[in-house]
Amino acid sequence: MSWLEKIVPSVIRTERRKGESKVPEGVWKQCVKCNSSLYRPELERNLDVCPKCDHHMRIGARRRLDIFLDEEGREELATDVTPVDRLKFKDVKKYKDRLTQAQKATGEDDALVAMRGTLKGQSVVAVAFEFAFHGGSMGYVVGERFTRAAQVALENGIPLVCFSATGGARMQEALISLMQMAKTSAVLERMKQAGVPFISVMTDPVYGGVSASLALLGDINAAEPGARAGFAGPNIIEQTIRQKLPKGFQRSEFLLEHGAIDMIIARKDMRDTLARLLSKLSGAPA
Amino acid sequence: MNLNFLEFEQPIAELESKIQELQLVSDDNELNIAEEITRLREKSTKLTESIYADLTPWQTVQVARHPQRPYSLDYIQRIFTDWDELHGDRAFGDDKAIIAGIARIDGRPVMVVGEEKGRSVSEKVSRNFGMPKPEGYRKALRMFNMAERFKLPVLTFIDTPGAYPGIDSEERGISEAIAQNLAVMSRLRTPIICTVIGEGSSGGALAIGVGDQLNMLQYSTYFVISPEGCANIIWKTVEKAPLAAEAMGVTSSVLEELGIVDETIPEPLGGAHRDPDLMAERVKEKLVEQLDRLAQEPIDGLLERRYQRLMSYGNPG
Numbered sequence: 001m002s003w004l005e006k007i008v009p010s011v012i013r014t015e016r017r018k019g020e021s022k023v024p025e026g027v028w029k030q031c032v033k034c035n036s037s038l039y040r041p042e043l044e045r046n047l048d049v050c051p052k053c054d055h056h057m058r059i060g061a062r063r064r065l066d067i068f069l070d071e072e073g074r075e076e077l078a079t080d081v082t083p084v085d086r087l088k089f090k091d092v093k094k095y096k097d098r099l100t101q102a103q104k105a106t107g108e109d110d111a112l113v114a115m116r117g118t119l120k121g122q123s124v125v126a127v128a129f130e131f132a133f134h135g136g137s138m139g140y141v142v143g144e145r146f147t148r149a150a151q152v153a154l155e156n157g158i159p160l161v162c163f164s165a166t167g168g169a170r171m172q173e174a175l176i177s178l179m180q181m182a183k184t185s186a187v188l189e190r191m192k193q194a195g196v197p198f199i200s201v202m203t204d205p206v207y208g209g210v211s212a213s214l215a216l217l218g219d220i221n222a223a224e225p226g227a228r229a230g231f232a233g234p235n236i237i238e239q240t241i242r243q244k245l246p247k248g249f250q251r252s253e254f255l256l257e258h259g260a261i262d263m264i265i266a267r268k269d270m271r272d273t274l275a276r277l278l279s280k281l282s283g284a285p286a
Numbered sequence: 287m288n289l290n291f292l293e294f295e296q297p298i299a300e301l302e303s304k305i306q307e308l309q310l311v312s313d314d315n316e317l318n319i320a321e322e323i324t325r326l327r328e329k330s331t332k333l334t335e336s337i338y339a340d341l342t343p344w345q346t347v348q349v350a351r352h353p354q355r356p357y358s359l360d361y362i363q364r365i366f367t368d369w370d371e372l373h374g375d376r377a378f379g380d381d382k383a384i385i386a387g388i389a390r391i392d393g394r395p396v397m398v399v400g401e402e403k404g405r406s407v408s409e410k411v412s413r414n415f416g417m418p419k420p421e422g423y424r425k426a427l428r429m430f431n432m433a434e435r436f437k438l439p440v441l442t443f444i445d446t447p448g449a450y451p452g453i454d455s456e457e458r459g460i461s462e463a464i465a466q467n468l469a470v471m472s473r474l475r476t477p478i479i480c481t482v483i484g485e486g487s488s489g490g491a492l493a494i495g496v497g498d499q500l501n502m503l504q505y506s507t508y509f510v511i512s513p514e515g516c517a518n519i520i521w522k523t524v525e526k527a528p529l530a531a532e533a534m535g536v537t538s539s540v541l542e543e544l545g546i547v548d549e550t551i552p553e554p555l556g557g558a559h560r561d562p563d564l565m566a567e568r569v570k571e572k573l574v575e576q577l578d579r580l581a582q583e584p585i586d587g588l589l590e591r592r593y594q595r596l597m598s599y600g601n602p603g
Contacts (some may be wrong), residue, residue, distance in 0.1 A: 215461070
């Protein structure tokens with residue numbers, strides 16, 4: 001913090017951040033759903049779920065894997081896969097600069113983190129999307145990391161769990177992004193044929209190319225409460241059909257009702273539920 | 287303005303209308319009129335050549351969407367014999383945005399699946415302008431599985447503005463339907479040849495586009511999001527669609543360079559709609575040649591090659 005920022009009252013500083021909560025950053029956080037001011041340490045203990053209204057807030061990929069995997073014996077996978085700007089894509093900004101910006105903002109080099117570890121003692125491979133990185137969009141790195149993680153699962157006969165949070169395919173990598181849909185689906189099909197379980201957990205939000213590939217190919221598809229998931233975004237659908245969408249459209253409860261997912265899992269139950277499911281799928285004794 | 291010509295083709299349209307006028311008066315049988323017509327024809331050809339030698343990506347998008355461009359059914363009529371259309375997904379309905387059936391090409395039985403936009407206004411409506419719903423993709427999936435059982439090679443024709451974005455599509459699981467096709471096509475034990483004949487838009491195109499061979503017609507386009515959609519997100523206006531088309535690299539030349547498209551089939555001068563018979567002949571010739579080649583490969587080798595090709599998408603270098 002510079003000396004100037006130090007002497008400017010904190011209220012003014014926070015007001016400059018457009019679109020963010022009015023509660024001063026730091027100890028307090030405002031729930032976007034019920035507007036309650038929440039004490040951060042308590043919120044974190046509650047896994048970033050609002051204790052007042054049960055709203056499941058978005059969390060980063062690393063935190064997601066941190067609260068999911070056992071503490072011991074984690075190993076990050078496919079870290080040598082790094083972004084390439086094959087098309088030299090440029091719009092109002094260069095894609096290269098957008099990548100650098102996202103890397104600085106999130107501390108991640110792209111939008112997927114993959115790890116091998118254990119869940120209550122069972123070996124698993126787990127991957128999580130980083131929504132804060134370019135809207136969690138899938139380009140080459142996301143597709144390739146997912147695929148390599150799935151290959152580790154396949155070769156070792158251990159289950160794969162994916163926590164998705166994404167706007168879909170990444171425009172700036174154009175058709176390379178589209179082809180990641182085919183690539184990830186192909187490796188999942190090999191897992192399916194080999195009888196290696198894949199559980200897909202959709203977290204708010206999951207759209208477009210990721211929804212129309214890996215996210216809906218789970219042996220078991222699940223979602224967090226209130227997560228929005230679908231192929232086309234609500235705005236596009238409204239523009240196409242020229243009518244308002246029904247309440248709760250594309251939320252996990254809607255997906256459950258229409259048979260797209262097997263279950264809704266609250267964040268606090270994630271470890272228990274997935275461990276229970278996976279132990280049965282792998283035929284482990286009770 | 288002549289509606290048979292696109293905006294950037296208007297200089298050609300003007301010449302063509304002059305030729306037509308002259309033809310009307312040529313009954314007078316004056317030699318110099320005949321000469322004049324020949325001269326104008328040559329000029330028109332030269333002009334078309336020069337315009338088409340240097341199409342921008344956005345102009346190519348417009349040719350790919352030309353209202354008179356041949357659609358799947360136009361190719362099916364010209365390329366195949368013994369065409370029997372098959373209907374329905376056996377679960378919900380028959381989606382006319384996707385046509386499917388068994389036919390013969392050069393005597394050999396094949397499974398044909400194509401996206402169809404429809405020609406007349408009423409046909410466009412009944413085919414939902416070529417925007418399939420889940421039942422369309424599930425019909426395609428049923429055909430793929432049948433093709434595997436009866437050892438029929440699969441030929442697909444891609445031409446869609448995208449999978450239909452609507453409430454019913456979402457309710458019936460459009461994402462799952464597309465995803466399922468990608469998964470199954472990746473390991474279907476029969477050769478698959480996919481050809482983009484017009485507009486290949488995003489997941490709705492890819493859902494019948496995974497195979498051993500990907501062809502594009504010279505002026506067809508293939509993109510992850512429509513140039514309008516991309517422009518809307520980045521520039522907040524569809525007016526910038528030409529820039530988006532440029533940035534995304536939507537044409538076969540770029541996609542061949544990226545190793546995604548295998549072959550580009552040249553179009554008649556001025557686009558496929560100028561001579562659908564010739565275009566269909568070229569597509570047929572290519573398909574027969576590719577079928578012959580793929581039929582010689584042992585199926586396990588073919589599947590491994592298909593898989594490795596999918597795995598390589600986007601690999602640097």
